[in-house]
Amino acid sequence: MKSLLKHRLAWPVIALAALLLLNQIFRPDFLGLRMQDGHLYGSLIDIMRNGAPTILIALGMTLVIATRGIDLSVGAVVAIAGAASCAYIAASPDPGSPVTAATAVLIAVVAGLALGVWNGFLVSTIGVQPIIATLVLMTAGRGVAQLITGGQIISVSNDHYKSIGAGYLFTLPISILITAAVFALAAVLTRRTALGTLIEAVGINPVASRLAGLRARNIIWIVYIFSAVCAAIAGLMISSNVTAADANNAGLYIEMDAILAVVIGGTSLAGGRYTLVGTVVGAFIIQTLTTTVYTLGIPPEVTLVFKALVVITVCLLQAPKARNLLNRLKAAPKPAAKEAAKEKVAI
Amino acid sequence: MNEIVPVVEMTDIAIGFPGVKALDGVDFRLFQGEVHSLMGENGAGKSTLIKALTGVYTIDSGAITVLGEPQRFSTPGESQAAGISTVYQEVNLCPNLTVEENVLLGREPRRRGSIDWKDVRSRTREVLAELQLDHIDPGSLLSTHSIAVQQLIAIARSVEINAKVLILDEPTSSLDADEVNQLFRVIRDLRDRGVAILFVSHFLEQVYEISDRMTVLRNGKLVGEYLTRDLSRMSLISKMIGKDMEALAELDQAPARTRAGSGAGATPFIEAQGLGRKGSVSNVDLAIYPGEVVGLAGLLGAGRTEIARLFFGADKADEGSIKVKGASQKIRSPRAAIDKRIGFCSEDRKEEGLIGDLTVRDNLVLAMQASKGWARRIPRRVQDELVAEYIEALDIRPANPDALIRNLSGGNQQKVLLARWLVTHPELLILDEPTRGIDIGAKTQIQKLVNKLAADGMSILFISSELEEVLRVSDRVAVIKDRAMVAEINNDGVSVEDVMTVIAGGAQ
Ligand SMILES: Nc1ncnc2c1ncn2[C@@H]1O[C@H](COP(=O)(O)OP(=O)(O)OP(=O)(O)O)[C@@H](O)[C@H]1O
Ligand SMILES: [Mg+2]
Numbered sequence: 062m063k064s065l066l067k068h069r070l071a072w073p074v075i076a077l078a079a080l081l082l083l084n085q086i087f088r089p090d091f092l093g094l095r096m097q098d099g100h101l102y103g104s105l106i107d108i109m110r111n112g113a114p115t116i117l118i119a120l121g122m123t124l125v126i127a128t129r130g131i132d133l134s135v136g137a138v139v140a141i142a143g144a145a146s147c148a149y150i151a152a153s154p155d156p157g158s159p160v161t162a163a164t165a166v167l168i169a170v171v172a173g174l175a176l177g178v179w180n181g182f183l184v185s186t187i188g189v190q191p192i193i194a195t196l197v198l199m200t201a202g203r204g205v206a207q208l209i210t211g212g213q214i215i216s217v218s219n220d221h222y223k224s225i226g227a228g229y230l231f232t233l234p235i236s237i238l239i240t241a242a243v244f245a246l247a248a249v250l251t252r253r254t255a256l257g258t259l260i261e262a263v264g265i266n267p268v269a270s271r272l273a274g275l276r277a278r279n280i281i282w283i284v285y286i287f288s289a290v291c292a293a294i295a296g297l298m299i300s301s302n303v304t305a306a307d308a309n310n311a312g313l314y315i316e317m318d319a320i321l322a323v324v325i326g327g328t329s330l331a332g333g334r335y336t337l338v339g340t341v342v343g344a345f346i347i348q349t350l351t352t353t354v355y356t357l358g359i360p361p362e363v364t365l366v367f368k369a370l371v372v373i374t375v376c377l378l379q380a381p382k383a384r385n386l387l388n389r390l391k392a393a394p395k396p397a398a399k400e401a402a403k404e405k406v407a408i
Numbered sequence: 409m410n411e412i413v414p415v416v417e418m419t420d421i422a423i424g425f426p427g428v429k430a431l432d433g434v435d436f437r438l439f440q441g442e443v444h445s446l447m448g449e450n451g452a453g454k455s456t457l458i459k460a461l462t463g464v465y466t467i468d469s470g471a472i473t474v475l476g477e478p479q480r481f482s483t484p485g486e487s488q489a490a491g492i493s494t495v496y497q498e499v500n501l502c503p504n505l506t507v508e509e510n511v512l513l514g515r516e517p518r519r520r521g522s523i524d525w526k527d528v529r530s531r532t533r534e535v536l537a538e539l540q541l542d543h544i545d546p547g548s549l550l551s552t553h554s555i556a557v558q559q560l561i562a563i564a565r566s567v568e569i570n571a572k573v574l575i576l577d578e579p580t581s582s583l584d585a586d587e588v589n590q591l592f593r594v595i596r597d598l599r600d601r602g603v604a605i606l607f608v609s610h611f612l613e614q615v616y617e618i619s620d621r622m623t624v625l626r627n628g629k630l631v632g633e634y635l636t637r638d639l640s641r642m643s644l645i646s647k648m649i650g651k652d653m654e655a656l657a658e659l660d661q662a663p664a665r666t667r668a669g670s671g672a673g674a675t676p677f678i679e680a681q682g683l684g685r686k687g688s689v690s691n692v693d694l695a696i697y698p699g700e701v702v703g704l705a706g707l708l709g710a711g712r713t714e715i716a717r718l719f720f721g722a723d724k725a726d727e728g729s730i731k732v733k734g735a736s737q738k739i740r741s742p743r744a745a746i747d748k749r750i751g752f753c754s755e756d757r758k759e760e761g762l763i764g765d766l767t768v769r770d771n772l773v774l775a776m777q778a779s780k781g782w783a784r785r786i787p788r789r790v791q792d793e794l795v796a797e798y799i800e801a802l803d804i805r806p807a808n809p810d811a812l813i814r815n816l817s818g819g820n821q822q823k824v825l826l827a828r829w830l831v832t833h834p835e836l837l838i839l840d841e842p843t844r845g846i847d848i849g850a851k852t853q854i855q856k857l858v859n860k861l862a863a864d865g866m867s868i869l870f871i872s873s874e875l876e877e878v879l880r881v882s883d884r885v886a887v888i889k890d891r892a893m894v895a896e897i898n899n900d901g902v903s904v905e906d907v908m909t910v911i912a913g914g915a916q
Contacts, residue, residue, distance in 0.1 A: 255777050255785040258770050262763045269760050272722060273828065274746040274778040283782075333765050 069327045073342045076325075076371070080349045084356045091356070101232045104352065112348030113236040114139070114295035116341055118315055119322035120247050121288030123340045126323050127264045128277075128284055129332030130184060130191035135292040135319060137202025138176050139312025142169035142296030144209040147306035150217040162221035166297060173293025176202070177286030185281040199316070206308035216305040226302030236298045243291060248337055260284065264332030318347055321372060346371070413476055415440050415572055415604040416461065416492075421470035423456055425815065428806055430456040434470075434630045436623055438573065443595060443605045445615045445636075448625035449648055449847045450819025451805045454608050457625070458577055461606075462494050463487035475572065493566030494575040501562055503551035508532035510550050511565045535564045539594050554709060556587035563594055574598060575606045578818070580614055581844045582755075584708045584873055592618055610819075610847050612641055626650050649849050674698070675734045677836050677867040678719065678750075682728035689714045689891045690727065696836060696867040701858060703882030703899075704871045705907050711891035712871045713755060716838045719869065720752035721745040746779050751834035753825055755841035755871070757818070761825045764814035768804070768824055769795045771813045775828050798827035803850065818845040826854070836867040843877065855881050875904045887911055 084091045084104070094103035118135045125132045146165035153161045176198060183194035228235045251257030262270045263277045270277055295315070300306045324330060325346055326339030350371055354364045414437040423431040431453045438444050446454045459465045461472065463481030472479045474490045481487045484494075501510045508528050509516075517527040532546040541560055550558060559579055566574050576595075580588050595618060599605055609615055615622070616636060624631040624647045631647050639647075676695035684690035689711040696702050704712040717723045719730070721739035730737055732748050739745045742752070754760035763771055772795050777786055786794075795809045802823040806816075813821055822845055829837055839858070843851045858881050862868055872878050878885060879899060887895040887910050895910050 253785065254783050255780075256782040258766065259778070259782050261766060262770070262774060265763045265765045266759075269763055270774075270778075272720075272742050272752065272754060272760050273775045274743045275774075276743060276778070276781075280782065 069336065070339050070342065073326055073339055073346065076374070077342055077346050077349065080346065080353055080371075084349070084353055087356050096232070099232060100229045106234065106237075108345065108348045108352055109237050109240075110234045111351075112344050113234075113240045114298050114312070115315060115318050115322060115348065116240050116344040117243055117291045117295045117298075118288075119319040119326075119340045119344045120244060120337060121284075121291035122316075122319045123323050123326075123328055123335050123337055124247070124251070124260060124284040125191070125288045126320075126328055126330060127260050127332055127335035128281055129264045129267070130281065130284070131320070131330075132180065132195045132285065132288045133192065133316050134176070134180060134195040134198035134202055135288065135295075136312040136315045137199050137206065138173055138289050138292035139296035139299060139315060140203055140206035140306075140308050141176065141209070142172055142293035143300030143306040143311050144206040144215070144308050145169055145172050146222070146297060147215045147217050147300055148209050150219050150222060151215050156217060157219050159221045162219050165219075165222060166225070169293050169297050170290060173290040173296075174286060176293075177289030178282070180289060181282035181285035184285060185278040203308060206306075206311075210306055210308045212308075214305050214307050218304060222301050223304050224301070226298040226300070236302075239294065239298070243294065244337065244341065247287070251337075256280070256283070261334055265334075318344075322347055324376060325372060412439060414438055414473075415475060416606075417473040418457070418461065419471045419473075421457065421460055421472070422468045423460055423465055424468055427808065427811075429628050431460065432628045434625065434628070435633075436630075437633070438604045438606055439621075440572075440604050441599055441602045442620045443599050443607055443618050445607045445609070445619035445622045446625065447615065447622050447644065447648055448631075450823075450845075450850060451627075451817040452625040452648070453628040454625060455577055455817060456628075458494070458575055458606070458608070461487065462492060462575065488569070491570070491572035492575065493569055493571035493573065494577070495559055495562045495566070495579055496577050501550055501558060501565075504549065506547055506549055507544060507553075507561055508546035510561060511535065511546075511568055513565075515569070531568065532564075535568045539564055539567065539597065541594075554587075556583045556591070556708070559583075560591065560594060563591075563598075567598065571603065573604045573606065577608045578610070578845055579607075580609050580611060582708070582841070582873065587708065588614065610845065610851070612644070612848060616641070624648055645848065648847070676731075677733060679731040680719065680728060681731075683715075683718055683725050683730060684727035685714070685718060685723055685725050686727075688723065689718070689888075692718070692728070692893050694886055694893065694896075696869060698835070698867055699862050699865045700884065701862045701868045701870055701882045703878035703885040704869065704888055705875055705878050705885050706888035706911060708873060710888040712888050713840055714891070715888065715893075716752060716840050716869060716871060719745070719836075720750060720838055722752065743778075746775065746832070746834075749833075749835040750838065751775070751829035751832055751836070752838040753829050753840060753842055755844065757821055757825065757845075762813055762821060765812060767810050768799075768813050768816070769809040771824050772798060772809075772827050773831065776832050779832065794831050798830065802827055802853070819847055819850060822846055823850065830861075834866070836869065837861065838869040838871075840871045841873065842870075843872065843874075851877075875907055879904060879907065 081092065091104050094101055094105065122132055122135065146169040149165045149168050150156050150161055155161055180195055180198060183189045183197070184191050224235055225239070226236055230238055251260065259275060259280055262275060263280055267277060296312060299311050322343035323340050324343070326336060326341070326343030328335040328339060350368050354367060359367055416438040418434065418436040421431050421434045421436070422429070434453070434457060436457060446457065448454050456465065460467050463484045463486050466482050472481070474492065479490055502513070505513070511532045512528050516523045517531065518524055519527070529546055536542055536544055536546065539560070541564065544553070544557060544561070550561065553561070563574065579591060583591065595605055607619055619636050621633065621635055622639065622644070623633045624644070626648060674697055676697045679695040680692050683692040692715055694702065704715065706712050714723070718725045719739070721741045721744050724740055730739055737748065739748070745752070763774065769791055773786055773791050780786065792809065798804070799807045799809065804820050804823045813824060816824070822842070826842060843854050846854065855877065858868055858870065870878060870881055879902065882899050885897045885899055885907060886893055887897065887907065889911060897907065897910065
């Protein structure tokens with residue numbers, strides 16, 4: 062038990078369990094799942110589905126943060142990806158066909174790729190500080206999205222496209238399946254290759270990594286591209302869910318939730334060791350919080366304060382200083398046990 | 409002396425980390441006005457004992473008494489308040505503050521609420537004068553001084569605090585002979601004023617020169633406490649490594665090099681002509697042949713490390729040229745150097761070597777993995793074999809590939825970093841202070857290893873502050889002075905004094 066508590070995921074998991082339990086107390090059917098028309102329904106499914114874009118973006122953010130970076134542009138990438146795909150569908154001669162939907166998806170992903178290359182270029186080749194480099198795209202990106210949509214909200218009607226965010230497959234929402242697939246891909250890609258270790262090495266000690274012959278530039282490029290592609294997929298989900306592209310509001314402040322998810326999950330903003338599982342748990346905590354606010358009937362004005370309190374608590378529990386304090390409170394000074402039987406060489 | 413109450417008395421101390429008993433039932437006492445050396449192999453528990461006394465680690469069991477008061481420190485602050493002051497190898501001062509700010513940091517004299525800078529200056533002058541360090545300007549930035557001077561300033565700070573106990577953990581490992589003498593003068597001065605001094609060093613010469621008493625640890629256990637004059641070097645060593653005298657004979661010094669490395673007419677592996685970099689070093693003409701060990705000799709700050717960095721592409725050269733195996737090459741980055749089969753083991757372990765939060769395994773295969781690229785991960789089985797091989801060959805302790813490297817003792821970290829390069833089988837290996845912080849058994853082992861690698865055809869550039877060590881392993885010695893190469897000496901029976909003369913005179 063004690064060693065379990067020391068595990069780096071212990072506190073996030075406990076927090077998530079406590080939140081779920083709290084909901085269950087106020088709404089006894091909360092944890093229940095039911096099957097209807099071959100689809101699985103329930104609050105847990107809702108949490109996962111609504112959280113899917115945040116989880117995706119947080120996964121990309123985790124790797125960026127592990128290299129000592131940060132990606133503020135993800136919200137803008139969400140907007141650009143949604144705008145590009147919807148604009149394409151709306152302008153295509155056959156707006157309802159599966160080919161159009163597939164091409165739209167491809168366009169969005171390629172757009173994400175290109176934006177990731179841009180961020181990676183600024184950070185790794187030009188050497189701009191990550192926070193500044195991605196701030197450029199964060200502000201300019203929404204402008205680009207507006208140019209694409211012509212300042213309007215573009216609505217589309219394409220059932221294939223709609224299914225990305227709102228469809229079901231094997232009883233589960235497709236967005237959950239996509240997120241799970243990206244998670245699995247990221248986990249395999251980083252742990253089956255040496256990428257994960259090298260990302261951590263660059264984040265822990267960039268100078269030593271360079272002297273060991275690491276090509277930090279390539280690695281930084283990879284993480285920013287991955288982050289932007291994740292954001293583009295999230296952008297597809299969001300726009301497909303509402304079958305419209307809103308350049309102004311799609312993915313607004315999602316970078317904040319993603320960064321929070323990473324931090325709550327136990328990856329330090331200082332870079333270095335990261336945990337993808339922790340990030341997923343962190344994103345669930347954030348999403349569950351939002352749900353809890355509704356369950357408990359907390360007035361919307363208090364919501365943000367409530368969120369902040371939970372976040373602060375989890376972060377505090379992870380801070381080494383707070384932990385030491387806790388440990389010391391627990392371990393009351395025990396008298397120095399002086400057992401005999403020492404063998405020593407005399408002087 | 410024994411009737412006096414010890415200033416520090418530690419009884420039956422135990423500290424454990426997951427999987428390791430770092431200290432187990434250790435007793436230690438420190439008296440007023442003595443220099444007491446803590447001795448032991450790498451990983452014996454010296455630094456851990458010090459950290460127990462300075463409140464960095466909380467002890468699992470045992471008792472600590474300082475000046476007769478039982479104490480249980482759980483932060484460094486508490487230990488400092490009790491009169492214990494520590495100077496670590498990595499100086500723990502603020503490089504971007506001035507000398508006087510560092511000396512009085514946190515205790516600045518105040519007048520009407522604001523810092524009284526005049527008083528700061530005069531008090532700093534006073535302590536510096538007390539230690540005969542008047543040549544240091546109190547208003548200069550700390551970072552403008554050498555490590556040696558920074559250490560002296562750290563000591564000045566402890567004098568200012570009026571510390572009763574001064575702890576020095578491997579303070580001399582990056583100092584040259586003159587600087588050591590200056591440090592020892594200050595230490596003796598403090599000792600004569602009644603300060604109790606705890607000293608750790610792997611240089612036996614220094615230990616015998618400065619200390620009155622020794623405590624020997626082995627594998628976290630106390631071996632014993634001895635008066636320096638009663639303990640011969642041989643018996644000290646045998647107590648440290650736990651073997652008797654016969655086994656020691658084997659551990660005898662590495663044989664001096666006898667071979668002339670360069671065959672006439674052979675192509676050097678690497679050849680630098682007029683190599684230099686603005687603001688760093690200039691005019692380096694140096695060739696290293698396959699199977700040859702070239703030593704760089706010179707005082708601290710002469711430019712030895714800078715030359716190594718140019719050869720490795722860690723800094724870009726802007727003058728001169730480099731030929732590798734006879735072909736003109738530009739070495740623009742460490743990666744480019746590694747591709748040409750060059751390895752570089754930096755002297756700055758913490759900043760330029762360790763990836764602290766990764767395991768011994770990850771650290772050991774890092775350079776090899778980096779040159780393969782991220783996509784081709786070295787299979788776990790191969791990693792395990794390599795790591796097991798080098799843990800055994802270099803006697804890395806604990807022999808646990810999954811231990812985080814930051815938790816290893818200083819000497820063992822150094823061995824892992826050495827292994828990082830050995831696994832890549834470079835053709836030129838640049839070793840900058842490879843034996844710093846390494847115990848004397850392992851040191852001989854590394855010197856022998858250098859010998860063997862050269863015999864197998866590797867070129868080696870060997871840098872060490874210990875001239876004697878440079879002469880023992882090198883075929884040829886290049887003398888560096890004032891950021892330029894001033895002489896090249898064939899090592900056929902030259903003595904340390906000969907080289908010193910060249911360094912002092914700068915003559916050919
Ligand atoms: N924080 C830690 N976590 C786990 N193990 C540790 C930690 N600190 C020290 N150790 C272990 O305790 C043992 C003693 O280490 P210590 O640093 O005291 O050795 P040392 O005598 O100072 O050696 P050196 O001469 O190499 O500096 C080593 O086996 C080391 O790996
Ligand atoms: Mg040590």
